[in-house]
Amino acid sequence: MVVPSTAPLADVDPTTYEAEPTISLVGRALRNLKDGESFVVLDSHGDLGTIPGTAEGLFFRDTRHLSRMELRLEGQGLLLLNSETHDDKAALSVDLTNPMLDGAAHVPPETIFFERTMFLWSAVWYERLSIRNFTSIGHRLTLDYRFDADFHDLFEVRGNKRKTRSPTSVEVTAHDRVEFYCLGLDNVARRTTIGFAPAPRTLEGNRATFDIALGAGEKTSLFVTVACDERASATLMDFFRAYRESCRARRALTADIVTVESSNELFNEVACRATSDIYTLITSTNLGPYPYAGIPWFSTVFGRDGIFTAMFMLWVDPMMARGVLRTLAATQATETDPRSDAQPGKILHEMRHGEMANLGEVPFRRYYGSVDVTPLFVMLAGMYLDATGDLETVAALWPNIQAALRWIDEYGDQDGDGFVEYSPASAGSLKNQGWKDSHDSIFHADGTGAEGPIALCEVQGYAFAAKRLAARLAMRLGHEEVAASLDASAETLRVRFEEAFWDDDLSTYVLALDGAKRPCRVRASNAGHALFTGIAAPERARRVADGLMGRSGFSGWGIRTLAQGEARYNPMSYHNGSVWPHDNAIIAIGFARYGYKAETIRVFEGLFDAAKNQELRRLPELFCGFMRRPRRSPAPYPVACSPQAWAASAVFGLLGAGLGLELAHASNEFRFREPLMPVFLDELVLRNLKLGSTRVDIRMHRYGHDVATTVLERRGHAKILVIK
Template identity: 70%
Template sequence: MVLAVDPSNNVANGFETVRYDLEVETSLVGRSLQNLKDGETFAVLNSHGDITGDNAVEGLFHRDMRFLSQLELRLDGRKLLLLNSSTHDDKAALSVDLTNPEVEHDDESLPRETIFFERTKFLYGGVYYERLSVRNFTTSKRRLTIDYAFDADFRDLFEVRGMQREKRGQESSPVVKPNGVEFCYLGLDSVKRRTSIAFTPAPRLLEGNRATLDVVLEPGEKTSIFLSIACDEGEPTPVLDFFRAYRHSRRARRSQTRRIATLHSSSDLFNEVACRATSDVYTLITSTPLGPYPYAGIPWFSTIFGRDGIFTAMFMLWMDPSIAQGVLRTLAAMQAKETDARSDAQPGKILHEMRHGEMANLGEVPFGRYYGSVDSTPLFIMLAGMYLDATGDFDTITEIWPNIDAALRWIDDYGDRDGDGLVEYQAQSDGSLKNQGWKDSHDSIFHKEGTDAEGSIALCEVQGYVFAAKRSAAGMADRLGHHDLAADLRKAAEELRLRFEADFWDEELGTYVMALDGMKQPCRVRSSNAGHALFTGITSPERAKRVAATLLSKDGFSGWGIRTLAQGEARFNPMSYHNGSVWPHDNAAIAVGLARYGLKDEAVRVLGAMFDAAKEQEMRRLPELFCGFIRKPGRGPTPYPVACSPQAWAASSIFGILGACLGLEQANAEKEIRFRHPIMPEFLDEIVLRNVRLGSSHADFRMHRYGSDVSTNVLNRRGNAKILIVK
């Protein structure tokens, strides 16, 4: 996913270009921003809880449109002083503590820091709720004038990100009602969008962009002002009482996590990182009719992305397999059925991205349902196999088996158009992404000399995904009784493995090349792509060790993680999106691969780097990515200017790496929960895992480190699952 666009190109140019001249006003670095999310709605607020316009990304967004572009609180025209701003532990709400500056009046001045304000805000059901609690800590009666300024610009998210439009829909003048204001916008897509603002109690003065309320407080007295902002598309959105909505919101959060596995360790800092990661994943999860789906990230990617959802589900599988079920069923329902060059769709292909905004509805951007990723389809099959192995849920696999079969046919018929056994991609239209692996920047795939790779490109990691997909599909086919198909798939996977070893290995580099171009010429570049070959199991054990050594060399490993591109390569730039930065999900996939080949010390090294990076972040949160500068004493990783935070596959990565280091396997066919060669980092002495599930069984474990050894004790077991410790 690429973050900024060239405003000179109204077709978005496939979101290929990261432009720092566009990012001056949208940079998320250096500003303490808070965010909330519920379902299709999210809010980005400054530390005061305001939406000011100082940062273009601020606002209240619903279904890829900004429904509120300003919300500012003032006391007698003055900005309040910030005391504290924090999200609740369950991420259901944001609390902002404020106090007054000194305010001069003709008759009496108000001393500084004598009135306490608490703003509690959350989202639920397409509505923003806020309670402003005001308390008088002076010894005299106080009359306060509280103002709210507000506005709605109804900008599409792609406009907020920098795109220019020749035409926009029709905005109506604000309609003032007895206790609120309504903004309306009739889009060019014929959708009527409405922002309905309501106050309790009703303001003394109400204008199109301002509300004034008078508050009179005796010494020690406290009162509250309630505000709701409903985002409507067509039918009005129901607005509940603040407290009732808050209870529903909290219950929904608890319901999401009531069955998940949890962990607690001997390190308070690691517990903080894990708690934040859990909170972020479940903040981004949206309930759909087909199950939970982790939206990719806030602010730019709060929607369904195929690849992101799949990786998140993989990393979270041991904690919460319901995420994988929701991802599989949702992506199966959205699988392409027809060929459409503009959306890069072919029958059987799995979705890359889905958008709901005006520009997507009009086709001004091709992302209404966009299929321009070469890897989502094999990754979908991989996840299905992993899910069945961990849960034994034959009903879900039987339900989506036609989709798995269609995905396999896409791999052979459309993914390998030249019939050479490798899966390639090439943009189908001018609006398509030029590069369609997870590194989808326009400059991310290139030759050693720095020239672009041209033609149909076969990515290193994609061949691994296809290999693993066919082996996973063979296992599912066998268990469903399709034995001939299973044999054919295993044969095809083995042929691909041999072809991959012959065509992608570079003895001089000591790793696999990044890609083959359209002329089958290798892109002889050291990159993290090769680490995904370990993740999928396509590489030989001997070469796996050499790949690991290259990835963890001083050129590949920054100290904060494995870089996307090794230092010294032609396009290496630690500040780039894909050419030298560090991505947590990339490191997690590589660490899982390292553990797969028994390289546990190397996997632990990656876990330590991710933990150290998270400790240095605000709120102990791993962002989408950070810069790949070398680690220096006394300094944290350099932030990437427009990284999403939270980001689902980044948040889930810590659990994927930890599970790999512990060797945690859920083998439903054998009814076994296994810990295969467990290892723990030096910063952890003990880990307690609770509610690890295998079908109807679940168990709790305590794992303690003694030097390089790990002992495992079963604290509690319910059901007939066997526990196996493999040393």
């Protein structure tokens, strides 16, 4: 049962939910780590909070538990040598050295080496600081850690203003320990405990000072722990044990996934970074693994993000889809609550644990304001069964699937016209509730905003695919009449969609229908999702693809969310002209579905070029939609999350689409339908592809526009079909 918030929503403008910090996330290099429900954002030196107004900090359950942690030598900052996040261990290593020290000229610059190694484990930040003297004489040094904890809610860090908050206290509780405490306005006690080993010479509420004596060539180490709550503090481990435990858990998480190797080292880096990002964002729960959406703004359960990530990763790791399905089923709404946009059968949009959510200052404690997540949930269940044959899990989910289907037909169709629509249920609701949920993303050709209830183009496709896939589920479960009814309903929707959404003059499906059933005659990437779901008529799919891949749609790096020339087009906007990797992967899969493999590969090549031009070879949440220019990288979007789960998983969605990879459990077949590889790949090896009890390793080699397939090893009896 969904428990409605008892607190009224504050006077809020829903546009303030959008991330609007005063300092860009790309203005300087940032590093981040995540484990479970905690994450940390640091600068390249391993410090945080040196510049106010940034997203830096150690966060736990949507609260910043550490707002400052600076390392200083003789009162000065250190010189950066190197800063690197490890792909395989989710740890950060930072190499530093001493500058010319004021008042300490007896220590030559660049002679003392500092190595900071940091990681998160079980809501604790662990750091080892190794110090080595490379001179031939001994030195005495004074080292400081300066720290603070403000317990700001994540939405406050993002830019929301608050009228009041509880005070924070700090106490030195032992010779090696400091505790920050805040009893929130939501009556939740939050603590941050900072420990040092060995104990510092002096310890104050915001500063620990160490005297370091190093002989010629000597080295020593300091250890710091920052625990985010009582539970973490009670289970505190030493650095080395915690490091071993975190590495062991990371290896277990990825032990049975498909691995990808290629002839292109840059693509290998992109694929490794994507894998690392996805499994960094995974949070293990008693219902299975769930990919949290992104750092820093969205490190929590998001229904839409988790579903698309699981879809893209289905051939790599189907257990992710199982975890997503079970988690979303467990949080499915059972009651109507306008303050959270909840209705029976509706699937979760977002879940938050911070003070502002608990108090109702933002509506996201358990929030259901997404019109598309419910049909997407049904789609994922059908795709999961097709790929795995896991009828036991799907049978257990069948009541949730039925409830979701009822929501689509009853609550989702607000005016009884057969389309799924949305309109905000309360003053605090998101104004727009599709994947483009910023306040200005749905509008008419003249730029005026659309008034609801709004029926989005892509959502009708999701509803169509949900019913088609649910019909197959019903047949497998022995519900023949239900299956027939779902198929008939899907066909009716398909016909109505073509009549209402196709615009012959625009050569595409319109963005949406407003509450008066007037079409929003806008060329947008949403139409590409109609190909992804199969609702588009084949003769019209070609025209949609041509428009998306034309100069107004395709930037050279990817397909824009909004075509050049539209009223609200702005390549620097969040949803009105930017490029989103996950959006491009959805569209590219749609291209492949209709046989437009050359277009699929072109999108793949553009996003690969974008990734290899990014720091760490990482695809961010989005980037600006400016036209590609010679010897220039894509322009970053200033507050994009990085890493972001559905952006990282887009790499595997694109690869699978190009290869035409299908896992057909019912016929016990691996299928490669019209496989095509991009020009940057000559050879590709997929290891540990799974279908039932069969495991295969496959090599694919490109010969011009053809692909040769070699089975390196097969353990089991599934067939491997290459369909050309």
